[in-house]
Amino acid sequence: MFKKLLSVFLVVMMLMTLSVGCAKDNDQPVDDPQGPVENPADDENPAEDPDEGEDYLYWNIGSKPKTWDPTLNSATDGGHIIMNLFEGLLADTEDGLVGAVAEDWHISDDQLTYTFDIRKDAKWSDGKDLTAQDFVYSWKRACDPTVASEYSFIVTPYIKGSEEYFNAYAEIKKPYVEEIEAGLTDEVKNDEEAKEAAIKEGLAKPEIKEAIDKELQSYRDNVAVTAIDEKTLQVELNMPTPYFLSLTTFYTYMPVREDIVEANGEGWEKNPETCISNGAFKLAEHQSGSHILMVKNDNYWNADSVKLQAVRGEMIVEQTTALSAYQNGDIAVLDSVPTDEIPKLQAEDPNFHVAPRLGTYYYIFNVDIEPFNDLRVRKAFALAIDRKMIVEQVTKAGQIPAVAFMPASLTYSTGESVRPFVDNKPVEEYGLDPYSAKVEEAKALLAEAGYPNGEGFPAIKLLYNTHESHQKIAEAVQSMWQENLGIEIGLQNEDWAVFQDSRREGNFTVSRGGWLGDYNDPMTMLDLFTSWSGNNDTQWRDEEYIGAPWDTTLNPSAKPFNDAIRAAFETSGTERDANIKKAEDAMLDNMVIMPIYFYSYTDIVDQAVVEGVHRTPLGHWVFKDAELIK
């Protein structure tokens, strides 16, 4: 009998262990032993009650955003949320730049000083006034070395004093480090790890930390963004930057509240109570991995025009699930659908759209090593692929065959597109035909380079990051090179984190590449391949770069490109346009990359449910003009 009871007890115990784990991760100590067993009712939110949420717009974010703190965000998913919770000085719309928080702005004659008049009625979601000081704080935060924003690079080159501030920490601490090092015993000095630990400990001493902070503060004060008065913001730039107004629409330039951020630290934006924002919506709920709920912000200066009561952003990762939720009528807005479904959706669903996106998909050649250190080989490979076939048979999502680097939505100062499209269709450029492979020409070049019919060509591998779509493209390209050039190449895939390092450090011969623009100016694409860019994975440099110590093989052919970029920074108007053109020509004449296609968006907006949903030219969803159809 006893044994029976005990075994029953043990089975119960076994089930109880299911909740033991819960007790372990409870933040607070729990006295009540029943406490740790999560009561599902506590977690369920009203939105899951089928009766509520009728006034909500259901949108699929499609992933679990890392952050939507405007200063820290570097990803598209966070960007969507920020664009709806926050508002910058200007906004980028389909009709161009318009004033958002800024009512008016003035640019000095030398184009170095910008003054913004902030709307008198601009407020935060908790009702406090939005002031110029909020922008001063936020912009300085973006280039604060201790905040370490991944997107500081979109601020520091432009605002006077910000680069110095960002780089100051390393400089300031140098004498202190030297002092600490001098005080160490030889034994510690020779042990790299112990030395590092000792230095870190030394720097953390209150008096030293205080001294460093004080010096850092003087750099912070020198960042040339100032509040002239409550509602007037002034900023001085390092150089005339024709796209600075466009930059102010980007999330890194959006305001955050000093008192909130400083009091709550990282993660303030994930808590509805502390997520104080200034856009059309405010955060009402957030459940990690599940959803966020954004409700109308009644303190928004233009709240009267906002018709939508709430937007629920779902984090459904599986595209098939999201699509079926849409087909069930549970979700009205989504942007990633399974590739295999695209042809069917395109044919049958009027809610489905494809639009060009500011970005290019390409392969990069490692110009430092054989065989791609030979321009003729690079050209032959670029000529030997059929781009039309790739976009129509492989990617199938409305991509546009690319024979150059900058996508068509980028424009010159005249408003003319950088791509000479005819009837919105690409034309032959740089000797590459968007609609077919030029096999004869490719073969001739290859023979000239010493590999007639591909004979004697070294064994090479095409590197790409592990992903189904990249694999399909790689296989298509592999077979085209085999067929058209008689060259058999291997395929090699690597995990994203590993892939990036391999590519950056030039451990590849030819690799997949792609770039999505950050702001609406040709420079967002072009400055990728400068010699001083850490993203210049082609290793095409004519001068050594401190960020790429492995790249010691210099390529004089990169000089015209770098010169043109430098000149573009110093010129404006049509003169700048000419430099931009010159730079792209230098890049493509040298064929350091092999363009494949321009990215596209796919999106579904259920027109029976909602109208007025927009996307910014950079592709962020904007719901403030949306309205549910009853």
Added chain:
Amino acid sequence: MGRYIVKRVISAVITIWFIMTLTFILMNNLPGDPFTSERQQSEEIKAAVYAKYGLDDPAHIRYFKYLRNYAKGDFGVSFQELGMTVNHLIKVAFPYSMKIGIAASILIIVLGVILGVLSALKQNKPTDRIVMILCTLGVTIPSFVLATGFLYFFSRKLGWVPSYGAGTWKHYIGPVIAISAFSLAFVARLSRTSLIEVLQQDYIRTARAKGLSERTVILKHALKNSLIPVVTYIGPMIAGIVTGSFVIEKVFAIPGMGDFFVSSIQNRDYTMIMGITVFYSIFVVIAILLVDIIYVFIDPRIKYD
């Protein structure tokens, strides 16, 4: 018995420590880091970010720091969801996985054993054949196919269950079925085989010879012994199921823990990798310990002294 348990608990702690250490070493030798991103960071940014999250410390210092914090139950802050502690993320996600896991475990054990017993008693008769065909299907159909198919028919076509998420009880039907299929089939086969074997033992013949009713023979003498292999299997299985399934949770868009196991490694989210590993190993270790203790009561041949 008491001494045995104490001994096992000590060895469990050592096992978990060993797993942690191994995970830490492997993790630190993975190429890439939590802040690898497409936009190349300048050395300054990288150094600043590392300093902010304490990644600039040498590995052994970080290791001891982790150990100290884990002893206090603090898993640290996730790199992949800024500002969220690993404890909080697990706390929010675990109940979903656990609900599915408990429901699935009960379904697997109860239905699995019943089907197995039924099959064994009707060996080679139509009932047995049908059950075994179903079991073969259950073992061979991948769970994501089952999950997608379930969604297609019951949500898209019939509209009986919601299309995604985890709000009402209806949301859980699909995930529970999809997650159970394999183990359910496995348990059924296991208990069938085992019961058939037990029924051929001498002591069963003795029991029958004594004139006991078939019912008593099966329930009192055969079943208990036939469950030994089943118990061996279900211990670790429960630990695995309640901590969530990556595939099932992804297909049904359940905000559970399954995703952490995969995404944390993809993202090199060091703190989450460690947190989730420790969490999972505690489960497995406890489950195995309980299985070993349960043996004593169902198998008289086993004694721990």
